[in-house]
Amino acid sequence: MSLVVVGSVAYDGVETPHGRVDRMLGGAATYISLSASFFTRTRIVAVVGDDFAAEDTELLAGRGIDLEGLQRVPGKTFFWAGRYSEDMNDRVTLTTDLNVFADFQPQLPESYRTAPYLLLGNIQPALQRSVREQMNGVRLAGGDTMNFWIRDFREELLETIAGWDFLLINDGEAKMLSGHTNLRKAANAILEMGPHTLVIKRGEYGAMLFRRDAFFVVPGYLLEDVFDPTGAGDCFAGGFIGYLAEQGFDLAAGHISRGDLSRAVIYGSVMGSFCCERFGVERFRTLTRSEIDSRFEEFRKFTSF
């Protein structure tokens, strides 16, 4: 069933120990949508400038992604550049040119408003809320945020996530949001803020799922070469919500089990791992659902005892 994804569509410049690309397709909404498109019909809400290349539109459309909500306005597309450390666990931002993204006001096409699934990528919390409010009958809504909003837009963020079913953040963000350094305490505090499901992403160390009555942990997939971790967290989000949308799960109605959510976390982990195998979105040009399902089974194999 169809999924609405909101966030940035951007151009990225990325430097890792494996190489450097000066300009390639990126952005949270791009990664989330590409990842989710292997599971469900995905509809993107974002803004690009008049420099956005036809081949990038074609890549998204070629994956069946609905681009009716992709606004094109005069000016340049959001540009971000960063450089990763030798072990890929740290990165520095070299450039952030918001460009047309600075005035982004998400407007949902009529056809998007009744989609049952919603993934709010990392943008200003008030904009995330406005998208949520434009929709009717959402079964499952949630999203991501980041340190900047947690620190400087705390009240706005709390008001926004109060209406979410799930929150997907990394461990540092969970600690910052909750004020607890212990992740179990952090999770308990966050589950009091509204979302009944919390997924904490830990990069190469995997992910954890917390609900009041359930707990699940998966270690990370061990790649022989991590080419470029950019977008891996967004691809995790896309796999997580994509799988739930594909299955038609409905958290609010209580139709979802710990097992369902755990498998969604595994699909998230699978998609994050594929993302790192090539620069930018390259891996998604050739990836198949059968490769995805094989890696899901690999997770089962290397974690069972």
Added chain:
Amino acid sequence: MSLVVVGSVAYDGVETPHGRVDRMLGGAATYISLSASFFTRTRIVAVVGDDFAAEDTELLAGRGIDLEGLQRVPGKTFFWAGRYSEDMNDRVTLTTDLNVFADFQPQLPESYRTAPYLLLGNIQPALQRSVREQMNGVRLAGGDTMNFWIRDFREELLETIAGWDFLLINDGEAKMLSGHTNLRKAANAILEMGPHTLVIKRGEYGAMLFRRDAFFVVPGYLLEDVFDPTGAGDCFAGGFIGYLAEQGFDLAAGHISRGDLSRAVIYGSVMGSFCCERFGVERFRTLTRSEIDSRFEEFRKFTSF
């Protein structure tokens, strides 16, 4: 079946965000032996000074640990003190007084020499080798090392571990020993050095098991409060080898499966997690085998999907 454990028996001073203890029983051989004693008959080889307290001897003896190989010599027992960071992931050493440990020459009592299992705690590689050479008919031998030996005693260390069945080290040590930052590549390189089984400990993030034909990963146990992580890696080692000794497994004869080793990794993780629940060795005064087996089942529950 019986297990010989070699390493330090010490007094520790530890400061964590939860409090401070100026002097308490510690040392790698202490933690390994206490942990292993829940699974198998354990025989300790170490040295202490004439300040070693009767109550500490009693704690070890009370767990059924054979102390015939615990040498008592004039002088003071090895003393170490350290302070942990707020998140417990880093620590600084404040004091290292080797004292009687500086001249430690491990001598195995006759009754130890035919024990089938051997765990070599982190001491100088040449001493680890001398212990190995004093034994006959060992089924399974392995141990731990640290950055200091990897960097400054590399040839001696390589000669030593060439004769081991398994090596248990942390991720930073695996990278340093192999020269690879990627853990899969690091593991492949280390498996060429002699040990057919490598366990990489990742602290709160869990552990990984590598063999040429097998791979297993387990996430860490999420404690609500980590009081003191001192000794957790050694308790992991004690649970790992203790379980294998209890089951009577014999790697050399090929009687061991990936499943057996995976369960040994889980028991290692269980024992490491209990260690962190109290200061020093306190948790082992009251711990029961039934608590251990319950936590083993908890691992199964929170990792299955």
